[in-house]
Amino acid sequence: xxxxxxxxxxxxxxxxxxxxxxxxxxxxxxxxxxxxxxxxxxxxxxxxxxxxxxxxxxxxxxxxxxxxxxxxxxxxxxxxxxxxxxxxxxxxxxxxxxxxxxxxxxxxxxxxxxxxxxxxxxxxxxxxxxxxxxxxxxxxxxxxxxxxxxxxxxxxxxxxxxxxxxxxxxxxxxxxxxxxxxxxxxxxxxxxxxxxxxxxxxxxxxxxxxxxxxxxxxxxxxxxxxxxxxxxxxxxxxxxxxxxxxxxxxxxxxxxxxxxxxxxxxxxxxxxxxxxxxxxxx
Numbered sequence: 001x002x003x004x005x006x007x008x009x010x011x012x013x014x015x016x017x018x019x020x021x022x023x024x025x026x027x028x029x030x031x032x033x034x035x036x037x038x039x040x041x042x043x044x045x046x047x048x049x050x051x052x053x054x055x056x057x058x059x060x061x062x063x064x065x066x067x068x069x070x071x072x073x074x075x076x077x078x079x080x081x082x083x084x085x086x087x088x089x090x091x092x093x094x095x096x097x098x099x100x101x102x103x104x105x106x107x108x109x110x111x112x113x114x115x116x117x118x119x120x121x122x123x124x125x126x127x128x129x130x131x132x133x134x135x136x137x138x139x140x141x142x143x144x145x146x147x148x149x150x151x152x153x154x155x156x157x158x159x160x161x162x163x164x165x166x167x168x169x170x171x172x173x174x175x176x177x178x179x180x181x182x183x184x185x186x187x188x189x190x191x192x193x194x195x196x197x198x199x200x201x202x203x204x205x206x207x208x209x210x211x212x213x214x215x216x217x218x219x220x221x222x223x224x225x226x227x228x229x230x231x232x233x234x235x236x237x238x239x240x241x242x243x244x245x246x247x248x249x250x251x252x253x254x255x256x257x258x259x260x261x262x263x264x265x266x267x268x269x270x271x272x273x274x275x276x277x278x279x280x281x282x
Contacts, residue, residue: 023210052244057237198274208264219253
C-alpha cells in the first residue's frame with residue numbers, strides 16, 4: 001500500500017467524521033430552532049390556544065367546577081354565567097403567560113374575577129332576599145378563587161418554571177454556538193479540499209443527508225404516535241391544545257425534513273457535476 005493511499009484514507013476518515021459531526025450539529029440546531037419557534041414562543045402558545053378553542057373549553061371547565069361548589073351554597077347554575085367570562089379568561093391567561101415568559105410573577109391575577117363574583121353574589125342575595133354570613137361569603141369567594149387559579153394554571157409550565165426560564169435565556173446562545181461550529185466545519189471542508197472542491201460538496205451532502213434522515217425519523221415517530229394524542233391530561237381544554245401543538249410540531253418536522261432533503265439533493269447534484277468535470281479533465 002502506497003504512502004499516498006494511506007494518507008488519502010486517513011483524510012477521508014477525518015472528513016467523514018467531520019461530516020458526521022456536522023450532521024449532529026445541524027440536527028441539534030434544528031431542534032433548538034423548533035424549540036424557540038414553538039416551546040419558548042409565547043405567541044405560539046396563544047395561537048395554539050385560539051386554534052384549539054382553548055378559551056371556550058376552559059370557560060366551560062371553570063364554570064362546571066364552580067357550579068359544583070355553588071350547589072352546596074344554594075347557588076343556581078345560571079349564576080355562574082355572569083361570573084365566568086371567556087373574554088376575561090382570555091385576558092387573564094395572556095397576562096399569566098406574559099409574566100411567565102418574562103420570568104416575573106406567574107400567579108394568576110384574580111382581581112377582576114373576585115370583584116365580579118362579589119358583585120354578582122350581592123345582587124343574587126338581594127334578588128332572593130336571603131340572609132348570609134359575611135364569613136361564609138368570604139370563604140365561598142376564596143374557594144371560587146382557588147378553583148379559578150388552578151384551572152387557569154398550566155401544570156407543565158408551573159412544574160418546570162425554573163428550568164424553563166433558564167433554558168429560554170441560554171437557548172439563543174446554544175443556537176449561535178451550534179451555527180458557529182457548523183460554519184467552522186464547513187470552512188474546514190472547503191479549505192481542506194481546495195484542489196478537489198467536489199469532495200467538499202460530497203461531505204456537505206453526507207451531512208445534510210444525515211440531518212434529513214434524523215429529522216425524518218423524528219417526523220415519522222411523531223406521525224406514528226399521532227403527535228401528542230396519547231398524552232394524559234385532566235383538562236379537556238389543555239388536552240385539545242396539546243394535540244394541536246403536537247400536530248403543528250409534526251408538520252414543522254416534516255417541513256424541515258423536506259428542506260434538508262432539497263439541500264442534500266442540490267449538494268449531490270453540484271458534487272456530481274464537479275466530479276464529472278474533474279474526471280473529464282483527467
